[in-house]
Amino acid sequence: MKFKANLTDHGVNLLEKRFLPALDKMGKICHLYLTRDHFFFLHNLLNGDGIQSIAQFKKEALFEDYRISSQNEDRIAFAIDLSLLHRALRSIITVYAEFSSHGVGGVVSNQIQIRLVKKLPAHSQQPTPFLTFETKGYKSAVIQDVPISKPLSRADMAELQAALDTAQEMPRTLVKVRDMNQLEQFVDRMKHVGDVMNVSISKYGDLHLQISTTLITLGAEFRKLLVLGEQAEVPRGEGNLSAQTRTQRAIQRGDAMIVQVSVKHFFKSLQCHLAKPDCAFYGITSQGACLTVIFQFFVPGTRQTDKSISLHCRLPVLDPGSN
Amino acid sequence: MSSSAIDADGDALDLVCQLDNVQGIVDALTSVRWKRHQDAVVELSEHGIVLIVEESSCLQAKVYLQKELFVKYEYSAEGRPRFGVSLGLFVDCLNTFSVPGNSNSIEIRYPGPDMQLLLKSVDSLDACIYAEVRTRIPDTISWDYNFEPAGSTPLHFTVKSAALKEAIDDLEWPGSNIQITLQPNPPCVTFRGEGHGDLQIDFMYYANTDLLIAFSCDRQISYRYKYKFLRATTANIPGSVIRDNRGSKLTIGRGGMLKVQHLVSVAKPPVSHSHVDYAGYQQPSRIAYIEFFVKPEVDDNTVND
Numbered sequence: 001m002k003f004k005a006n007l008t009d010h011g012v013n014l015l016e017k018r019f020l021p022a023l024d025k026m027g028k029i030c031h032l033y034l035t036r037d038h039f040f041f042l043h044n045l046l047n048g049d050g051i052q053s054i055a056q057f058k059k060e061a062l063f064e065d066y067r068i069s070s071q072n073e074d075r076i077a078f079a080i081d082l083s084l085l086h087r088a089l090r091s092i093i094t095v096y097a098e099f100s101s102h103g104v105g106g107v108v109s110n111q112i113q114i115r116l117v118k119k120l121p122a123h124s125q126q127p128t129p130f131l132t133f134e135t136k137g138y139k140s141a142v143i144q145d146v147p148i149s150k151p152l153s154r155a156d157m158a159e160l161q162a163a164l165d166t167a168q169e170m171p172r173t174l175v176k177v178r179d180m181n182q183l184e185q186f187v188d189r190m191k192h193v194g195d196v197m198n199v200s201i202s203k204y205g206d207l208h209l210q211i212s213t214t215l216i217t218l219g220a221e222f223r224k225l226l227v228l229g230e231q232a233e234v235p236r237g238e239g240n241l242s243a244q245t246r247t248q249r250a251i252q253r254g255d256a257m258i259v260q261v262s263v264k265h266f267f268k269s270l271q272c273h274l275a276k277p278d279c280a281f282y283g284i285t286s287q288g289a290c291l292t293v294i295f296q297f298f299v300p301g302t303r304q305t306d307k308s309i310s311l312h313c314r315l316p317v318l319d320p321g322s323n
Numbered sequence: 324m325s326s327s328a329i330d331a332d333g334d335a336l337d338l339v340c341q342l343d344n345v346q347g348i349v350d351a352l353t354s355v356r357w358k359r360h361q362d363a364v365v366e367l368s369e370h371g372i373v374l375i376v377e378e379s380s381c382l383q384a385k386v387y388l389q390k391e392l393f394v395k396y397e398y399s400a401e402g403r404p405r406f407g408v409s410l411g412l413f414v415d416c417l418n419t420f421s422v423p424g425n426s427n428s429i430e431i432r433y434p435g436p437d438m439q440l441l442l443k444s445v446d447s448l449d450a451c452i453y454a455e456v457r458t459r460i461p462d463t464i465s466w467d468y469n470f471e472p473a474g475s476t477p478l479h480f481t482v483k484s485a486a487l488k489e490a491i492d493d494l495e496w497p498g499s500n501i502q503i504t505l506q507p508n509p510p511c512v513t514f515r516g517e518g519h520g521d522l523q524i525d526f527m528y529y530a531n532t533d534l535l536i537a538f539s540c541d542r543q544i545s546y547r548y549k550y551k552f553l554r555a556t557t558a559n560i561p562g563s564v565i566r567d568n569r570g571s572k573l574t575i576g577r578g579g580m581l582k583v584q585h586l587v588s589v590a591k592p593p594v595s596h597s598h599v600d601y602a603g604y605q606q607p608s609r610i611a612y613i614e615f616f617v618k619p620e621v622d623d624n625t626v627n628d
Contacts, residue, residue: 186452215409216412217455218453219454221453223448243451
C-alpha cells in the first residue's frame with residue numbers, strides 16, 4: 001500500500017483556507033478515501049447518526065505527481081483527526097512559505113510532499129501508520145506526522161464505497177439559495193427556540209423552514225428560488241395565503257415535500273460557507289430519506305461550475321414527513 | 324401580502340399594526356427583563372400597547388408603546404384586550420426579525436385563530452419571516468400600586484441615566500438595602516449602601532448640573548429599597564439610552580413608593596434617503612416610556628411618614 005503526492009499551491013489554498021475550516025465543523029474525525037483519481041473527506045458515512053458530509057476533489061485540484069497503489073484496486077481509506085491534520089498542514093505551510101520566499105536569485109524549488117508511512121511512535125514497539133507532510137526548511141527537512149487509523153480492510157472499504165454511492169443520490173427537485181448569509185442569520189436566531197425544524201421544498205421554488213414548540217411557532221419562507229429538476233407553476237390565487245397554508249396545499253398536491261431535521265444539524269451544515277461556495281442547493285431525496293444540501297463552486301472569475309471540487313451534506317431525517 | 328384587518332371568520336381583528344424599527348422595540352422591552360422567566364401582561368388600547376411585568380408585589384415595570392411609534396395602527400377592539408405572554412420568548416422572537424442590514428418592518432396582528440399574537444416581516448415579497456406566539460389569559464395584577472404624590476410638593480429628581488446605572492452598579496453589596504435620601508438644603512440626592520463597610524454616592528444639584536438635571540424637594544426624606552429591585556430598574560437599560568445620555572426621572576411617592584422613568588428611543592436608524600430629522604433631536608413620538616415602581620422596605624427605623 002503506497003501513497004505519495006505533492007500538494008500544489010492551489011491545493012494548499014483550497015485545503016487550508018477553505019475546506020479544512022469548513023470540514024472541521026462537520027466533525028473531528030472523518031475518513032480520508034483515496035482512489036486513483038479522487039481524494040475524499042467523508043464524515044459519518046459508516047455510522048448512522050450524524051450529519052453526513054462528502055467533500056470530493058479530483059486529484060489534479062490538490063496535487064501533482066500523485067501516486068497511489070494498493071491491493072484493493074489502488075484505493076486506500078483510513079480515519080483521521082481533522083484538527084490534527086489541519087494543525088500539521090498549517091505548520092508545514094509556514095515553513096514552506098518562509099523558505100520559498102527567501103530563495104536567492106531565482107525560483108526556489110520546494111514542495112510539500114504528503115505520504116503514507118508506517119513508523120514507530122514514541123514508547124511503542126509496534127509500527128503504526130501516519131500521514132506525513134514534509135517540506136524543506138532552512139537547514140533541514142521539516143516533517144509533520146499525523147497519526148491515522150489502520151487502513152480500512154477490503155470489506156470495510158466496500159461498505160464505505162457503498163455508502164458513498166448511496167450518498168450521491170440526487171433529489172428530484174433542488175432549489176437554489178442565493179443568500180446563504182441570510183439563511184444562516186435566521187437559523188442562528190431560531191435555533192434557541194427548539195431542537196427540531198420542519199423543512200419543506202416545493203416544485204414552485206419555495207423553501208420553508210419552521211420551528212414549532214407549544215409556546216411559539218417561528219418560520220421563514222424563501223420564495224421564487226431557482227429550481228433544478230422537477231418544477232411546477234405556482235397555482236393562481238394562492239399568493240396571499242400564509243406560508244403554512246400554501247405549503248400544506250402544495251404537499252397535498254404532491255408539489256412539495258416536507259421533512260423534520262435537527263436544528264443543530266442544519267446549523268452545522270450552514271458552516272460549510274467557510275469553504276466559500278458560490279451558492280447552495282437544497283433538496284429532499286425520494287421518500288423523504290434525507291435533506292440534501294449541495295454546494296456549488298465556480299471556476300474563479302467565471303460562472304462555470306468547477307467540476308474538480310464538490311461538497312455536499314446529507315441531514316438525517318428525524319421523522320418521515322407526510323408526502 | 325394582504326393586510327386586511329379581517330380574520331378568516333370575517334371578524335375584525337383587535338389590532339393590526341406595523342412597525343419599522345424592531346430593534347428599538349427590542350431595546351425597550353429588554354430594559355424590563357431582570358430575570359430569565361417573566362410573565363408579562365399586554366394591554367391593547369386605541370392609544371397604543373402597554374406591557375406590564377412584576378415580581379413578588381414589590382417591583383413592577385411598564386413599557387408604553389404609544390401608537391405614534393407605529394407606522395400603522397388599526398385598532399378595532401371593543402374595550403381593552405389583555406393577554407399574558409412570556410416576555411423572554413416575545414423579545415427573543417422579535418429579535419429574530421431584527422437582522423442587521425435589512426429594513427426591519429414587521430406587522431403584528433392580534434388575535435390569531437387560537438388567540439395567538441401573529442408577527443410577520445413585510446420587507447420583501449420573496450422572503451418572509453413569521454411567528455405565532457401563544458398567549459394566556461392573564462392573571463390579574465396582584466399588586467395595585469396606586470402611586471400617589473408624597474405631599475403638596477413633588478419629590479423627584481432627574482439624573483443622567485448612565486450616572487444612575489453606574490451608581491447603582493457601584494453600590495452592589497450582597498443582601499443589602501440601598502437608602503435613598505433627598506434633602507433640600509443643600510439640594511442633594513444620596514445613595515447609600517451598607518455591607519462590609521459602607522458606600523455613599525452623592526449627587527449635589529448645584530455641583531453636578533450635568534449629572535443631576537432636575538431636582539424638587541422641600542423636606543428631607545429617606546427610604547430604603549432592596550438592592551436587587553433597585554438594580555432591576557437600570558440593569559438592562561439599552562446601550563442606546565446610555566449613549567444618548569438622557570435623563571432618568573426618579574419620583575418618591577406617598578409611603579416611599581419609588582417611581583423610576585426612562586426614555587428609550589425607538590427611532591429608525593438614519594438611512595440616506597430618510598426624511599426623518601435625526602440631528603440629535605428625537606421627535607417625541609419616537610420614544611417609548613419605561614416606568615418602574617419599587618416598594619420601599621418598611622421597618623421601625625424608617626425616618627419619615
